[in-house]
Amino acid sequence: MSDASLNTSTAQTGEAEFGDFFALLKPRVMSLVVFTALVGLLAAPVGVHPIVGLAAILFIAVGGGASGALNMWWDADIDRVMKRTRGRPIPAGKVTEGEAFAFGMTLSVMSVVMLALASNFVAAGLLAFTIFFYVVIYSMWLKRWTPQNIVIGGAAGAFPPMIGWAVATGGISVESVLMFTLIFMWTPPHFWALCLFMKSDYEEAGVPMLTVTHGRKSTRKHILVYTILLAPLAIGAAFTSIGGPVYLAVALVLNALFLKGAIDIWRRDEVQAEADQYRTEKKVFRLSLYYLFGHFTAILLQATLSGYGLGGWG
Amino acid sequence: MSLSKQHEMHKRRFSRNLGLGIVLAAFVALVFGLTIAKVSNEDFSVPTDEVGS
Numbered sequence: 001m002s003d004a005s006l007n008t009s010t011a012q013t014g015e016a017e018f019g020d021f022f023a024l025l026k027p028r029v030m031s032l033v034v035f036t037a038l039v040g041l042l043a044a045p046v047g048v049h050p051i052v053g054l055a056a057i058l059f060i061a062v063g064g065g066a067s068g069a070l071n072m073w074w075d076a077d078i079d080r081v082m083k084r085t086r087g088r089p090i091p092a093g094k095v096t097e098g099e100a101f102a103f104g105m106t107l108s109v110m111s112v113v114m115l116a117l118a119s120n121f122v123a124a125g126l127l128a129f130t131i132f133f134y135v136v137i138y139s140m141w142l143k144r145w146t147p148q149n150i151v152i153g154g155a156a157g158a159f160p161p162m163i164g165w166a167v168a169t170g171g172i173s174v175e176s177v178l179m180f181t182l183i184f185m186w187t188p189p190h191f192w193a194l195c196l197f198m199k200s201d202y203e204e205a206g207v208p209m210l211t212v213t214h215g216r217k218s219t220r221k222h223i224l225v226y227t228i229l230l231a232p233l234a235i236g237a238a239f240t241s242i243g244g245p246v247y248l249a250v251a252l253v254l255n256a257l258f259l260k261g262a263i264d265i266w267r268r269d270e271v272q273a274e275a276d277q278y279r280t281e282k283k284v285f286r287l288s289l290y291y292l293f294g295h296f297t298a299i300l301l302q303a304t305l306s307g308y309g310l311g312g313w314g
Numbered sequence: 315m316s317l318s319k320q321h322e323m324h325k326r327r328f329s330r331n332l333g334l335g336i337v338l339a340a341f342v343a344l345v346f347g348l349t350i351a352k353v354s355n356e357d358f359s360v361p362t363d364e365v366g367s
Contacts, residue, residue, distance in 0.1 A: 015326040015327060015330075016326065017329040017330060018329045018330045018332065018334070019329070019333075021330070021333075022333075049351045049355065051344075051347045051348055051350070051351040052348065052351050054344075054347075055344055117348075
């Protein structure tokens, strides 16, 4: 608590720089949103005008960023406590909570309206639901209430490829739901691996993370179970219209590596982990980033190849 | 001392204004591009006044 008051008194100038507002949009998360939405858009069987596609991706990115700003507004109290988030614009005293709220709300409404005008109402509706889900369902409700917060909340990060697909097709299909499921099932092991080595942060903030409520041993087991469930889904997507031989090869390699990592995490205990400063957990967390990037790059490759008549299973 | 404080504040304000200016200009260009893309689409048709005649 004393940390919080110290931090807020340092630089509450009310004169934030442009970069401070940009930081509210969570640029790193936004880059993942842009990439997965772009893959969803390009993997769709229907083409869109490049300008419409560019505008749609931009508005999806802005909508995702706006939900990030609203999340920072709501979570400002716990962001002040956690080491990882102490440098964010609100706890650092660069942007006031009111400014962040106004900024997030304005961009949310603007991005949804502009996406509806640029593409269609299905895509805009999905974007609106994503923002609502991330801010209200995840941030306001689940995050501080249940250790399954990241499991259900992960859905918010899984929507972008579905929105990209809807921009092109105007609807929802098995393939877009599969892309959603891929991110949805990937989020828990990815985030729990991070929780294992960001040790005391969530405990101090009072966020009921699985590591806090069920212990580290159980978290390690959960990571393994989710990775096992994720593998057939990720590999199975190879046999749909977004997959093909290239995707299958990438999925087989990445899932084998991810499964091995999850087994390694499961077999370790805290004594071993502390002895090598969570080397395996950090390795698996990094691998999880390559895992998602690899799968979506493979989907993109398949879509590009099919443009030359080389995609799919012939 | 107050001069340097003023200077810092102006720097922050300038960064914000410049950023906002660039974003607004890009937004105008994007909406213009979107309009061109939409009206040059085959599905787009100019309403005729045949109904009234």
